[in-house]
Amino acid sequence: MNPISEFIKKSRIKSPWVLHFDCGSCNGCDIETLAVLTPVYDVERFGIINVGNPKHADVFLVTGTVNHRNKKVLKNLYDQIPDPKAVIAIGACGLSGGVFREAPNVVGGVDKVIPVDVYVPGCPPKPEAIIDGVVKALELFAAKQEQ
Amino acid sequence: MNSVNVFLALIVGLVLAPAASGLIAGVDRRITARLQSRLGPPILQPFYDVFKLFGKERLLSNYWLAFCSFVYLVAAATATVLFFFQSDLLLIFFVQAVGSVFLVVGALTVPSPYSQVGAHRELLQILTYEPLLVLVIVGIYMVTGSFKVSAIYELNTPLLFHLPLMFLVLGYALTIKLRKSPFDISASHHAHQEIVRGVYTEYVGPYLGIIEVAHWFEIALVLGLVSLFWSTSVIGIILLLMITYFVEILVDNSTSRMTWKWMLGSAWAVGLSFSVINLVWLHYR
Numbered sequence: 001m002n003p004i005s006e007f008i009k010k011s012r013i014k015s016p017w018v019l020h021f022d023c024g025s026c027n028g029c030d031i032e033t034l035a036v037l038t039p040v041y042d043v044e045r046f047g048i049i050n051v052g053n054p055k056h057a058d059v060f061l062v063t064g065t066v067n068h069r070n071k072k073v074l075k076n077l078y079d080q081i082p083d084p085k086a087v088i089a090i091g092a093c094g095l096s097g098g099v100f101r102e103a104p105n106v107v108g109g110v111d112k113v114i115p116v117d118v119y120v121p122g123c124p125p126k127p128e129a130i131i132d133g134v135v136k137a138l139e140l141f142a143a144k145q146e147q
Numbered sequence: 148m149n150s151v152n153v154f155l156a157l158i159v160g161l162v163l164a165p166a167a168s169g170l171i172a173g174v175d176r177r178i179t180a181r182l183q184s185r186l187g188p189p190i191l192q193p194f195y196d197v198f199k200l201f202g203k204e205r206l207l208s209n210y211w212l213a214f215c216s217f218v219y220l221v222a223a224a225t226a227t228v229l230f231f232f233q234s235d236l237l238l239i240f241f242v243q244a245v246g247s248v249f250l251v252v253g254a255l256t257v258p259s260p261y262s263q264v265g266a267h268r269e270l271l272q273i274l275t276y277e278p279l280l281v282l283v284i285v286g287i288y289m290v291t292g293s294f295k296v297s298a299i300y301e302l303n304t305p306l307l308f309h310l311p312l313m314f315l316v317l318g319y320a321l322t323i324k325l326r327k328s329p330f331d332i333s334a335s336h337h338a339h340q341e342i343v344r345g346v347y348t349e350y351v352g353p354y355l356g357i358i359e360v361a362h363w364f365e366i367a368l369v370l371g372l373v374s375l376f377w378s379t380s381v382i383g384i385i386l387l388l389m390i391t392y393f394v395e396i397l398v399d400n401s402t403s404r405m406t407w408k409w410m411l412g413s414a415w416a417v418g419l420s421f422s423v424i425n426l427v428w429l430h431y432r
Contacts, residue, residue: 008202011195042185044176047192052343053261055206055351058199082204082352 012058012084013138015047019057021077023110025064028124029091033061036127043131054080059137061130062116065093065100066107078114086137089116090130092123153232160228164367165360169193171370172363175396176336182400197359203352208257215253216354216361222246223364230371233297236284240277243368246361247273254346265345268333271407276320279418280372283320286313286422287375289429299375305383307376312425314376316418318391323414324369327399330410 022030036043037050051057054077066074078087089110092098097108110116117140120133173190180187189195207213226243229235251273254266284294290309291298299306307314323330334345342348350358373391377383 004198005202008198011198012202014189014195015192015199039183039185042180042187044180044188045186047188047195053348055349056344056347056355058203080206082206084203 009142013142016059016086016134016138017049017051017057018059018061018134019051019054019077019081020061020063021074023062023064023066023070023074023094025091025093029063029094032124032127033063033090033130036130041127041131043134046131046135048134054078055082057081058085059134060085060087060114061090061134062087062110063090063094065097065103066110066113067103067105068107069105071107071113074110074113084141086117086141087114088118088120088130088133088137090120090122090133091125092121095119095121098123156231157228160231161224164227164231164371165224165363168363168366168370169197171366171392175392178393178396179400182396193359193363197356200356200359201353205353206351207354208259208349211256212253212350213354215249215256216350216357218249219246219253220357220361220364222249223361223368227364227368227371230296230368233295233300235294236287236296237281237294239296239368240280240284243365244273244277246365250346250358254349257349259349261343261345261348264342265333265348268342268407269346271411272323272330272333275411275414276323279316279320279414279422282418282422282426283310283313283317283372286310286425286429289426296375299378302378305377305379307387309429310376310425312421316421316425317373317376318394319414319418321369321373321391322395322398323410325366325395327395329398329402329405330414331404332407332410335404 020030020033034050035041037048054060058081060078060081062074078085087110089095093100094110097103097106100106101108107113118133118137120129122129125133170190170193172193173188176192177187177190205213222242222245226239226246229239229242247269251266251269254262254269257263287299287306287310288294290306291302326333326335328335332345334347347355347358370388370392374384374388377387
């Protein structure tokens with residue numbers, strides 16, 4: 001492998017730009033996700049930037065239960081992220097639908113609509129767990145490249 | 148110029164200048180983080196970002212975006228190389244302006260409202276800083292009697308002593324050109340703002356990377372113009388650049404974004420009055 005593609009692969013791990021989408025969560029997971037971006041946790045030292053634009057994103061953080069209204073939006077956002085990309089489902093609701101899983105309008109977890117790479121459990125998960133999730137996703141990223 | 152000098156100018160203009168600007172951008176992010184009591188990313192972060200972008204999928208909403216990003220890069224690189232060839236300042240700034248306009252054209256070719264609003268704001272920014280830059284160049288002409296960069300290096304006293312107010316005007320234009328707060332209205336490094344990323348919204352993956360590299364060329368060019376104000380000694384150049392860039396970072400971190408009306412009004416009021424005072428003083432002294 002030539003040095004430039006080697007450097008590109010290294011750069012992917014060092015510069016994950018994050019897009020955060022709330023599929024109608026109770027705001028608990030969102031507060032924790034946004035807390036990660038404050039000076040206390042300072043994720044910018046890992047190169048993580050919270051972008052508002054799917055076209056610039058690498059990692060897709062999804063919180064909340066997916067329902068029949070927002071599953072189209074979720075799919076649309078996922079399709080707009082250029083490859084390579086990773087999806088992280090955050091919180092009990094994002095994983096399975098949580099306490100709302102039997103509600104008539106609820107589809108269930110994020111993985112019912114788009115493929116999920118990493119699951120971060122918790123109600124809500126701690127900010128440290130979310131950072132761990134992103135790091136895990138990046139390792140998967142690198143492993144996928146090897147194949 | 149002999150062939151060795153031409154080769155050296157090409158290397159410095161095409162390779163060293165953007166690389167130095169990328170490092171400056173990294174240091175900028177680091178200092179910004181320290182000003183906010185954070186640690187900040189590694190110094191090489193801008194390079195990681197750009198190389199990651201080069202490795203991404205090419206999702207284009209319009210093929211013009213690809214063409215426009217390439218024209219922006221070529222124009223910015225040409226302007227920088229012309230600067231290191233000590234060419235005509237007016238030519239350099241017209242070439243650079245072509246690049247900026249193509250960035251806007253690319254953003255206008257897609258129907259995304261964010262991109263459209265960003266493009267219009269970018270046009271207003273160009274409208275604001277270009278006359279100021281031309282006035283600075285006119286001031287330089289009144290001192291040296293030539294538009295050539297090489298004529299400035301023949302001066303015995305630094306340009307700053309002839310054009311102190313013009314330097315402030317250049318600082319104003321520089322803040323707009325570097326997309327620093329309070330003038331980051333068309334796009335900013337901090338993407339989560341009202342128009343997402345403005346003029347950059349629709350540029351994806353490698354094309355965003357190309358635009359980032361072109362922006363490094365522009366930083367190099369603008370800092371080169373700043374360095375002309377103390378062309379007589381190397382230490383003077385380095386000190387002047389460091390102080391100017393640090394003040395830019397301080398201003399960036401201590402102000403909030405303003406509206407385009409405020410930008411246009413204040414930049415032209417301050418810029419035009421300072422320019423007139425300085426030019427009249429040059430004429431009658």
